[in-house]
Amino acid sequence: MGGGAAGASAAQFARKENRSAAIHIFEASTHPEYSRCGLPYALSGEIPSFESLIEYSEEWFQRNKINLHLSTKVVDINASQKTLAFEGAEGDEKAGYDSLIFTTGASPSIPKIESVSAGDRLRKGVFLFRGMDDAKSLKEWCESRARKVLIVGAGLVGLECAEALHKLGHQITVVEYLESVLPMMIDPDMADPLLSEMIKAGIEIKTFAAVESVFGGKDVEGARIRNRNDDHSEELSCDTVILTTGQRPLTSLALAAGCALGRHGHIKVDDRCETNVPGIFAAGDCSEYKDMITKREMPVGMGSLAVKMGEIAGRNAVGGDVRLLAGFLNSRVTKLFGIEIAAVGPLSTELSAAEIKYIQSRVKGSTLPAYYPGGKDLLMKLTASREDVRLLSCQIMGKEGCGHRANVIGALISAGRSAQDLAMLETTYAPPVAPCVDVITTAAQAILIKSRRAGPSG
Amino acid sequence: MGGGAAGASAAQFARKENRSAAIHIFEASTHPEYSRCGLPYALSGEIPSFESLIEYSEEWFQRNKINLHLSTKVVDINASQKTLAFEGAEGDEKAGYDSLIFTTGASPSIPKIESVSAGDRLRKGVFLFRGMDDAKSLKEWCESRARKVLIVGAGLVGLECAEALHKLGHQITVVEYLESVLPMMIDPDMADPLLSEMIKAGIEIKTFAAVESVFGGKDVEGARIRNRNDDHSEELSCDTVILTTGQRPLTSLALAAGCALGRHGHIKVDDRCETNVPGIFAAGDCSEYKDMITKREMPVGMGSLAVKMGEIAGRNAVGGDVRLLAGFLNSRVTKLFGIEIAAVGPLSTELSAAEIKYIQSRVKGSTLPAYYPGGKDLLMKLTASREDVRLLSCQIMGKEGCGHRANVIGALISAGRSAQDLAMLETTYAPPVAPCVDVITTAAQAILIKSRRAGPSG
Numbered sequence: 001m002g003g004g005a006a007g008a009s010a011a012q013f014a015r016k017e018n019r020s021a022a023i024h025i026f027e028a029s030t031h032p033e034y035s036r037c038g039l040p041y042a043l044s045g046e047i048p049s050f051e052s053l054i055e056y057s058e059e060w061f062q063r064n065k066i067n068l069h070l071s072t073k074v075v076d077i078n079a080s081q082k083t084l085a086f087e088g089a090e091g092d093e094k095a096g097y098d099s100l101i102f103t104t105g106a107s108p109s110i111p112k113i114e115s116v117s118a119g120d121r122l123r124k125g126v127f128l129f130r131g132m133d134d135a136k137s138l139k140e141w142c143e144s145r146a147r148k149v150l151i152v153g154a155g156l157v158g159l160e161c162a163e164a165l166h167k168l169g170h171q172i173t174v175v176e177y178l179e180s181v182l183p184m185m186i187d188p189d190m191a192d193p194l195l196s197e198m199i200k201a202g203i204e205i206k207t208f209a210a211v212e213s214v215f216g217g218k219d220v221e222g223a224r225i226r227n228r229n230d231d232h233s234e235e236l237s238c239d240t241v242i243l244t245t246g247q248r249p250l251t252s253l254a255l256a257a258g259c260a261l262g263r264h265g266h267i268k269v270d271d272r273c274e275t276n277v278p279g280i281f282a283a284g285d286c287s288e289y290k291d292m293i294t295k296r297e298m299p300v301g302m303g304s305l306a307v308k309m310g311e312i313a314g315r316n317a318v319g320g321d322v323r324l325l326a327g328f329l330n331s332r333v334t335k336l337f338g339i340e341i342a343a344v345g346p347l348s349t350e351l352s353a354a355e356i357k358y359i360q361s362r363v364k365g366s367t368l369p370a371y372y373p374g375g376k377d378l379l380m381k382l383t384a385s386r387e388d389v390r391l392l393s394c395q396i397m398g399k400e401g402c403g404h405r406a407n408v409i410g411a412l413i414s415a416g417r418s419a420q421d422l423a424m425l426e427t428t429y430a431p432p433v434a435p436c437v438d439v440i441t442t443a444a445q446a447i448l449i450k451s452r453r454a455g456p457s458g
Numbered sequence: 459m460g461g462g463a464a465g466a467s468a469a470q471f472a473r474k475e476n477r478s479a480a481i482h483i484f485e486a487s488t489h490p491e492y493s494r495c496g497l498p499y500a501l502s503g504e505i506p507s508f509e510s511l512i513e514y515s516e517e518w519f520q521r522n523k524i525n526l527h528l529s530t531k532v533v534d535i536n537a538s539q540k541t542l543a544f545e546g547a548e549g550d551e552k553a554g555y556d557s558l559i560f561t562t563g564a565s566p567s568i569p570k571i572e573s574v575s576a577g578d579r580l581r582k583g584v585f586l587f588r589g590m591d592d593a594k595s596l597k598e599w600c601e602s603r604a605r606k607v608l609i610v611g612a613g614l615v616g617l618e619c620a621e622a623l624h625k626l627g628h629q630i631t632v633v634e635y636l637e638s639v640l641p642m643m644i645d646p647d648m649a650d651p652l653l654s655e656m657i658k659a660g661i662e663i664k665t666f667a668a669v670e671s672v673f674g675g676k677d678v679e680g681a682r683i684r685n686r687n688d689d690h691s692e693e694l695s696c697d698t699v700i701l702t703t704g705q706r707p708l709t710s711l712a713l714a715a716g717c718a719l720g721r722h723g724h725i726k727v728d729d730r731c732e733t734n735v736p737g738i739f740a741a742g743d744c745s746e747y748k749d750m751i752t753k754r755e756m757p758v759g760m761g762s763l764a765v766k767m768g769e770i771a772g773r774n775a776v777g778g779d780v781r782l783l784a785g786f787l788n789s790r791v792t793k794l795f796g797i798e799i800a801a802v803g804p805l806s807t808e809l810s811a812a813e814i815k816y817i818q819s820r821v822k823g824s825t826l827p828a829y830y831p832g833g834k835d836l837l838m839k840l841t842a843s844r845e846d847v848r849l850l851s852c853q854i855m856g857k858e859g860c861g862h863r864a865n866v867i868g869a870l871i872s873a874g875r876s877a878q879d880l881a882m883l884e885t886t887y888a889p890p891v892a893p894c895v896d897v898i899t900t901a902a903q904a905i906l907i908k909s910r911r912a913g914p915s916g
Binding site: 005035037038041046047052053055302303304305307308323324325328329330331332333334335340342344369370371372373401402403404405406407408410411412414415416417421424425426427428429430431432433434436437 | 463496511513762763766781782787788790793800827828829830831859862863864868869870872873874879882885892895
C-alpha cells in the first residue's frame, strides 16, 4: 500500500525476484511514483517540470506486469483471513493476499500555531510541503506576485524550500524551534558555514524561536514569533507561511492488521523488513528500523532508505531471503546555498543519549592540494568510540565533495573499522582531483592523537 | 636518504613520534621536498610556478629541527658498524646512525631506441620527465616555439605530459608499446572514453607500437615507429621526444647495506616498512610491498603511497610501532582531457596471474539523478571473487566524482567486504549531489545477479 519510493522499489524488486507473482500497488493519490526529494528543485524551476520527477511511469508498471491502482484507498485489512478492502476509481472491492507491504508513508505534522487553520483546513496562504500537490499549489501561489514567506522549521525540507523560493525572488524568514538549523542532520557546532551563506544570501533566520500565531484578515498578514531564550515576542510581517516541521507516519491500517509500532510510533521491522505479523512487511517513512551505532530504533525519513527497504521487503514478500545491514547509518547529504552538507551516523546528542562515550576531531581541509588552484575549503567532524577508536559518525561540509567523503566513512563504519584503519586507508590522489593527504585522513590522525593523549579508558 | 615525498613524510612523522631524535635527510638534488605529481600542471601553467610545488620548505625543516642536507650524496654505508659516508656541499664526511630509511626513489628508465642518446647523455631535443629539473628544461625548450612532440609511453606521466603540452599549443603524438593507454592503471576495455576525448582534442595515439629509432642531424627530425600488429614501420616527423616509459628503483646503497630486493627489484619491506636488515627501513618508489588482494609484492609508484610509507617508516625508525594495512590497494586517480579516471585494486591481468577467479560487472550511471540537470555519465567496472563475491577491485571513469567513488570501494575492500555489503551500503542522496541509487550500488547488484546465475562455484 502506497506507491511512493518504497512502494515502487518493493514492486520492482518483487518482480525481479519472482516473475510470476501477482503484484498490486494501491496508491491514494493520482500520481505514479515520483521523486519527492526533487520537489524543491521543480519549485525553483531548476527542474523544468513536476512531471519530469516521475521515475516510474504508468507504462513502466504495465510493462513489468505490476497492477498500479491510482486514486485507490485501502480501507480495511483482515490479517487472519488475509484479505483487504479498497475503495477507488475502479469501485469498492475486496481482495486476498499472500503477503502485504506497508509503504503508506507519512503525513506532514501541523505544529500548534494559533490561527494557522480555518476549520479543519489550513487557512489561505498557509502551505505544507510534502507531496507533489503541495508543491504545485505553493508554486502557483508564489507565481502571482513577490511574497514575504515565513518558513516554520529549518530541517532539510524547510531549508530546501527556503532556497527554492529565494531563487524565485521571494523574501524569506526561517524560524526554527531548536537551537540550530538542520537539527536532525548535523550538530549545532557544524552549522556555521551554512548559516553564514544563508545570511549572505539575505535569508532571515531565527533559531530557538517558536511561531505562536498567524494573524490577518482574509489573508495572512503576519506572525507572532517568540524568542525562546528571553521569551520576547515580536511580530513579523508575511503573506505566506510554510509548515515544514516534520511528519507523522501513517500507521492506522498497520495497527488494524496487528502490526506493532516502535519507539517512535512507526511500524517496527526486522532486518528482513518484516513486521511482527508474519507475511506483513513495511518500508519507508511509515516504518522504523534500528540505528547501526546506537542499536535503537530510528524513524525512516529519507528516500534512499525507503528504496533500500523497498528492495528488501519486495524480494522477501515473494519468497526471497535478503537482509538489511545490521542497522542504518542514516547517510545523508544536501546542497543549500552553495554548501554541500553530508553526514553519516548518529548526532552527538544521540550518541550521548545511548550512553556511548566518544572522542571527536574537527579539522579543516581542502578539496585539492594547496598548490593547485580552485581548491574549496572542507570542514569535517569525525567521531570515534572513546574505548577503541571504532568509527561512529562523521559530518562534513564545503562547496563540494562532501557526500562522497561521508560515504567512505560510512563504508568503514558499516564494516566496524577504526580511526586507525581510516588513517591508513589509501585515498586516491591527483592534483586536479584530490589532495595527497585527504581531510578524512587528517581527521582520523587527529582522533588517534586525542586518543593517545586520553589513554585507552578516556 | 632522499628528500622526496617519502623522505619528507618520514622526517615529519619521526619528529611527531619523537621530539628529541636527531633527524638527518640527505638529498642529492638542490630542491627541498616538492610535489612531483604537480609537475605536469606547472609545465602547463595551471600552477603558476614550479616553486609553488614546494610543500616542505627549508624553513619548515629548520623549524622542526630536521637537518636537511641538500646537494649531498651518501656514497657508502657500513651496516655492521652503523655508519655512512657522504659527499656534498658541506664537504665529505662520515656519520653514525641508529636507524636508516631508504627513500632514494627511482630514476626514469630509458627505453632501447636507436639514436636516442649521444654518448652517455640523451641527445638534444630528447627529454625525461621525472624531477623538477627535467620539467623546467622541457618547459624552457617548448617555450621557444611550437613543437611537434613525440611522447614515448602512455602511462600516467606520459599522458599528463601530453595534456600539458597540448594545452600549450604543441602538436602531440603518443606511442604506447602495450595495447592500450594507462596500461598499469586500467584494463584496456575501460580506456575508450579517455581515448575518444584525446582524439577529439587532436592528440595522435598509436598503441601496440614501438619507437625504433630517432633520426635527424644536430636536431631531432623524426622517429621511426613500428606497428606491433603488422610489423609495418612508418616515419613520424617530430622535433621533441619525451621518454615516459617507467622507472627503475635506486637500490645500490641498499644492496650494499645488505637489504634484500623483492620480485620487482625494489627494496622489500614488511608492514612496518622495515627491510630484512633490522633498523633499516625503506619507503616510496625505491621499495616494494605486497598487494592487498594478490598478496604479491608490487612496486611502489605513487606519491600517496610514498607519504603513507614515509609515515610508518619514520615513526618506527625512532621507536614507534605502527603498521601498514595488510597490503596496498593501489588507489589511483587522474584527470586527463576532462575525464577523471580512478581505480583501486589489481588489474584483471594481475588477478589472473595470481590465479584469482573473479566475476565482473560493467555498468553505466550518472553523477546525478536522471531528472536533475547537469548529470555526467559514469562508467564503472567492479570485480569480485567468483567464490564468495568478496570485492577485489574497481575502475571508474567520467567527468567527475570517480576518485571518491573508488575510495568507497577501497574502504570496503580493505575491510574484506563483499558485493552484497556494497549493494546494501547506504550512499548519500540529494538531487543536486548524487542519485538515489548510485552507480556503485548498481555495479554491486549486477555482480550479485551474475553470481546467482553462475552459482557459488562459478
